[in-house]
Amino acid sequence: MSTAAAQQGRAPEFDDFASTIRGRVLAPGTQEYEEARMVRNGLIDRRPAMIVRCQGTADVADAINFARDHQQLVSVRGGGHNVAGNAVNDGGIVIDLSDMRAVFVDPVAKRAYAQGGATWADVDRETQLFGLAAPGGVVSSTGIGGLTLHGGLGWLRRKHGLCIDNLRSVEIVTADGEVRTASASSNPDLYWAVRGAGSNFGVVTLMEFDLHPVGPEVLLTAPAYRAKEAPKVLRFFREFVRECPDEVSSELLFWSVPANEHFPEELHGEQIVMFPAVYSGDPDEGERILQPTREIAEPLLDLTGRMPYTALQSGFDWAFPKGWLYYWKSLYLNDLSAEAMEETLKLGANRPSPEGFVALWQLGGAMSRVPADATAFGSRDAPFLLSFDVTWTDAADSERCIAWTRNAWSSMQRFGPGGLYLNFAGFGEEKEALVRAGYGKNYDRLVEIKTTYDPANLFRMNQNIVPMPVSAVAD
Numbered sequence: 029m030s031t032a033a034a035q036q037g038r039a040p041e042f043d044d045f046a047s048t049i050r051g052r053v054l055a056p057g058t059q060e061y062e063e064a065r066m067v068r069n070g071l072i073d074r075r076p077a078m079i080v081r082c083q084g085t086a087d088v089a090d091a092i093n094f095a096r097d098h099q100q101l102v103s104v105r106g107g108g109h110n111v112a113g114n115a116v117n118d119g120g121i122v123i124d125l126s127d128m129r130a131v132f133v134d135p136v137a138k139r140a141y142a143q144g145g146a147t148w149a150d151v152d153r154e155t156q157l158f159g160l161a162a163p164g165g166v167v168s169s170t171g172i173g174g175l176t177l178h179g180g181l182g183w184l185r186r187k188h189g190l191c192i193d194n195l196r197s198v199e200i201v202t203a204d205g206e207v208r209t210a211s212a213s214s215n216p217d218l219y220w221a222v223r224g225a226g227s228n229f230g231v232v233t234l235m236e237f238d239l240h241p242v243g244p245e246v247l248l249t250a251p252a253y254r255a256k257e258a259p260k261v262l263r264f265f266r267e268f269v270r271e272c273p274d275e276v277s278s279e280l281l282f283w284s285v286p287a288n289e290h291f292p293e294e295l296h297g298e299q300i301v302m303f304p305a306v307y308s309g310d311p312d313e314g315e316r317i318l319q320p321t322r323e324i325a326e327p328l329l330d331l332t333g334r335m336p337y338t339a340l341q342s343g344f345d346w347a348f349p350k351g352w353l354y355y356w357k358s359l360y361l362n363d364l365s366a367e368a369m370e371e372t373l374k375l376g377a378n379r380p381s382p383e384g385f386v387a388l389w390q391l392g393g394a395m396s397r398v399p400a401d402a403t404a405f406g407s408r409d410a411p412f413l414l415s416f417d418v419t420w421t422d423a424a425d426s427e428r429c430i431a432w433t434r435n436a437w438s439s440m441q442r443f444g445p446g447g448l449y450l451n452f453a454g455f456g457e458e459k460e461a462l463v464r465a466g467y468g469k470n471y472d473r474l475v476e477i478k479t480t481y482d483p484a485n486l487f488r489m490n491q492n493i494v495p496m497p498v499s500a501v502a503d
């Protein structure tokens with residue numbers, strides 16, 4: 029028996045395992061462990077038995093085999109942004125990919141190969157060296173792992189689709205410890221499933237993305253109007269998005285001027301509706317098309333500018349610091365009826381905290397032209413996503429902020445098809461009902477594939493697809 033293990037009350041097998049891998053095992057009692065167990069959301073305070081900082085696919089395979097053989101709870105950490113804290117657990121093993129962030133670009137084939145722990149900042153930095161980009165999220169510190177494997181909405185969604193629509197293949201270590209490739213020609217069932225429900229099927233160690241020429245300079249228009257103009261801005265938004273080209277991806281943010289150095293002090297806390305839009309094409313053409321969005325009323329502020337694509341991608345990072353408190357939940361909207369607009373305006377004006385916002389995402393374009401059954405992601409028909417990105421800083425407000433979000437989410441259900449974007453799913457507390465709603469008609473096929481690749485549900489710290497019981501499979 030290892031003396032160190034005995035002294036710290038750990039099973040000796042833990043230390044034996046630690047000595048076999050190339051990476052490191054972080055155990056309780058060290059500062060490094062204390063830092064590694066914290067995720068973006070300060071509400072999450074979990075204490076795993078060990079955190080395995082993997083250095084490569086072999087470490088991941090060993091960690092999976094160890095966890096499975098010792099009946100340990102497993103979670104997988106990509107960028108650690110999941111609001112429910114699915115990257116960490118209490119008492120089990122964290123397969124931590126944060127040292128696996130390498131990115132390689134083949135500019136001729138227009139492909140990027142990124143390890144499963146990379147962030148969008150990592151991918152954008154390497155791909156922009158060649159004037160290329162893969163559709164990613166809108167905050168650069170978010171992991172490509174969680175974001176891509178459950179869809180992936182960003183500024184290129186209407187021009188080039190969701191992240192999964194550009195995911196050509198993955199290397200994935202499944203629950204049996206096997207390293208598999210999933211692509212159109214290799215394990216196509218798994219390839220279908222990882223594009224929307226990826227965290228259920230294994231640890232993705234490598235992603236291959238299609239790249240597109242983007243930038244290096246792109247146009248962001250971002251006028252912010254006073255709250256009293258919100259009805260006018262929302263009506264304009266509804267008409268504008270009906271006609272605009274795929275190059276435009278936009279949203280409305282019901283927000284308050286953040287109290288930080290990026291904004292004039294006299295405006296701090298003032299309620300606004302911001303209309304950010306990105307034009308992924310010629311910026312001159314973008315200026316012409318988007319100019320009317322800046323003239324709906326007299327803007328209180330206007331953050332419009334041409335900027336390097338990497339600056340756009342990290343331009344709002346300051347709004348989401350590590351350790352703030354987050355509870356985000358979303359639903360699709362069928363359209364913007366007069367009643368849906370009225371309710372949206374009320375919720376936008378009565379947000380429970382100034383730091384967070386209510387976001388109305390314009391969908392459609394390339395992402396909506398992929399059939400619902402082509403990937404696990406599910407239906408893409410809805411023209412809008414309404415997302416309650418409720419964020420606050422004082423734990424005393426947690427109950428109130430979470431309750432507000434749940435009520436807002438329930439009250440708007442009548443305007444939608446019943447689906448949601450599973451990357452904005454609160455804590456996933458509705459469990460199977462929520463996951464079914466997220467995947468729609470694809471859910472049953474996902475259960476079958478889950479039963480094939482992960483019959484014991486080793487990967488369950490996620491929006492979980494529960495495999496069929498063994499008896500049902502045997503029958």
Ligand SMILES: Cc1cc2nc3c(=O)[nH]c(=O)nc-3n(C[C@H](O)[C@H](O)[C@H](O)COP(=O)(O)OP(=O)(O)OC[C@H]3O[C@@H](n4cnc5c(N)ncnc54)[C@H](O)[C@@H]3O)c2cc1C
Pocket residue numbers: 067068103104105106107108109110111113114115125144145164165166167169170171172173174175176177179180181182226227228230231232233348354451452489490491
């Ligand atoms: C500040 C912020 C900004 C965001 N912006 C966007 C946005 O613009 N667009 C958008 O679509 N979403 C966005 N999201 C939501 C985001 O997509 C989810 O929070 C997602 O879960 C984050 O992925 P991650 O790898 O950082 O998180 P993690 O917490 O590390 O992981 C999330 C889930 O994915 C699993 N997972 C992660 N990596 C892997 C892997 N390599 N293999 C297998 N499973 C893995 C984890 O086990 C966990 O279940 C944002 C969230 C935050 C907090």
